[in-house]
Amino acid sequence: MNFPSLFFLCTFVYTLLYMEKFEVTILGCGSALPTTRHFASSQVINIREKLYMIDCGEGCQLQFRRSKLKFSRLNTIFISHLHGDHCFGLLGLISTLGLLGRTAPLHVYAPKAFESQLKSQLEFFCKGLGFEVTFHPVDTQQSSVIYEDRSVTVTTLPLHHRIECCGFLFKEKPLLPHIRRDMIDFYNIPTYKINYIKNGKDWVTEDGTIVPNSRLTLPAETPRSYAYCSDTIYIPELSQYLQGVSLLFHEATFSQKDLARAKETFHTTAEQAATLAKNSLAQKLCIGHFSARYEDENVLLKEAQQVFNNTILAKENLTIKL
C-alpha cells in the first residue's frame, strides 16, 4: 500500500471510530425511589472520545465502570438540579477519580446553591485530592451557552420543577467536509495539503487553474444535537429550543392516567414528552426517569409511541448512537 492510500485508510478508520462518535450512555434512569430495576439519574455523552456526564445520581461511578467508559476521559459534569437522585453520586465519583491518581481539573456545572455544599463535602471527605474541582454556577432561569470546546457547545434549557432546574442541549460544531479521494488523485494534490482543502480552500494547479473547493470535497454531515430534559413539568414552549434535535431525552415519570400526580410533583407524562418531541420535529425520543410505580414501563413506551413513533425506553447501560 502506498503512502497516500495508507494515509486515507488511517484517516477513514480514525474518523469512523473517533471523530464521528456522538453517543449517549444511560447510567441510570429511575426516579427518586430506588427499585431493583433502575439506578438514579445519570448519563454520559461521548463526543469524539471526550466524555461529559449529565447528572450523577447514587451509583453512577459503578455504572460508569459497568459501561466500560474511561474515567480519565471525563472532564465535565453538568448537574440539572439538586435533588439527591441527580447528584448524590458526585462525591463518590470524585473520590474514585482521586484514588485513580487523576491530576487534571474536573469541571462541575450546577446551580449556584451547590457551590458551598460541595466545597464543604470535598474538604471533609476528600482531603489531599490530587486535582482541582472547578465549580461553574449555572443560571437555570434562561437559555444560554455555558460550555464550549472545539467539538460542542452546551446550552441550558430552562425547566420548571419543584426546585430550580435546567436541561442541557449539546450541539455538535459543524464538521469539516469529506475529501473526494478521486479528485485528490486526479489533481495529484500532496497529502500534506489535505487539511488545507478540508478547511475550505481551493486548489491551484501548476498551470494556475483554480479548482474550487466544492469540486474537491463532499459536504459534511449535518451537525448532531442531543437534548436532556429532566426533571420538569410539561413545557410546550421548550420546543423552540429543540427544533430538529437528533435525540431528545425527556423525562416521562408518569403515564397520562397519572397526569394529576405529574402536575402536582412537577413531572411530565409519556404522552406529553412525545408531544414535545413531535412539536420539536425531533428525530428520536428517549424517555426515562420512570416512577417506581410502573413495573412494566412498556405502558409508558406505548403511550409515547402513539404520539411519536420513534420513541425508545431508557435503560441502564444502553448506548444510543446519534
Add this chain to the structure above:
Amino acid sequence: MNFPSLFFLCTFVYTLLYMEKFEVTILGCGSALPTTRHFASSQVINIREKLYMIDCGEGCQLQFRRSKLKFSRLNTIFISHLHGDHCFGLLGLISTLGLLGRTAPLHVYAPKAFESQLKSQLEFFCKGLGFEVTFHPVDTQQSSVIYEDRSVTVTTLPLHHRIECCGFLFKEKPLLPHIRRDMIDFYNIPTYKINYIKNGKDWVTEDGTIVPNSRLTLPAETPRSYAYCSDTIYIPELSQYLQGVSLLFHEATFSQKDLARAKETFHTTAEQAATLAKNSLAQKLCIGHFSARYEDENVLLKEAQQVFNNTILAKENLTIKL
C-alpha cells in the same frame, strides 16, 4: 385442634420465624474503588425482625431493596469510619425513608466528626424531612457498649485504620428457656401460665407439690454474637473481644502476598483475618472488603481456609443465618 395445641403451634412457628432470627445480609463488600462485581461496604443485621445497618456505602439503599428488606424496620445505623465507601449512601437512604413517609426517628451512630457534616447535608438536601435523625457520637478508641435494646447489645471494637475507626460486636441477650410440652400437659398447667414458667418460675400443683422450673423447661440456646471488623490493619489483640463469636466478619482487603500494601494502607490480609478467627475460637469467618485487584476472590478464600477452614466469602445479597 384444641386451644393449647393451637397456642403451642403458633408459639412454635412465631419463635421459628421471628423470635430466633439473627441474620446478616451483605449489601456490599467491595472496597473503595468501584468494580462491576461489588457494591461499597454495607450490611444489615436482622435480629427478630428489627434491622440494624452497619456502614452505608453508595448504593446501599438499592441493595437494601434488592435484598427485600423492609425500610420501615430499620431504626439504627452504625458507621465504622468516615471513608466514602462506608458512608456515601447514607444521605440517599435518608431521603428515601423520607419519601416513604417515615415518621419514626432514625438513630445514627458514627464518629463525632461526622455530626456537623451530616447536619449540614440534611439541612441542604432533606428540608422538611418527616422524621428526626438522631446522631450518637461514637468513641472509636475504646471498647464500650453504645447501644442496647431488649434483644441485643452493641459494643464498639477499637480498630486501627488511616482515620479513626471501630468495629461493632452484636451480642444477643440471653434467650428464654424452651417449655417442655409434655410436662405442661402432665401437670395440666394452664396456657396463661406459660410465660410465668418461661421466665424461670417453679410450678405449684393443687396439692402443694413444688415442681422445679428445670423439670418444666429445656435450656435456651447459647446467645449468638456477630462481630464486624472493617477497615483495619491486623490487630492480634482484638481476639480478646471476640472469644467464641458465632460469626466474625473481617476485612481481607489483600492477599498475604500483598502484605506490604496491606500494612501501608492499614488493611488486613486473608491469612491474618483467618488467624484472628482461629485465635478467637470463632465459629465461622466471613471475609470481605475485597481490593479491586483480585478478579477471582477465591485466592483470598483459599488463603484464609488454610488457617481457618470455616471461612466464606462475602457476596452481595448473601444472607448468613447465625
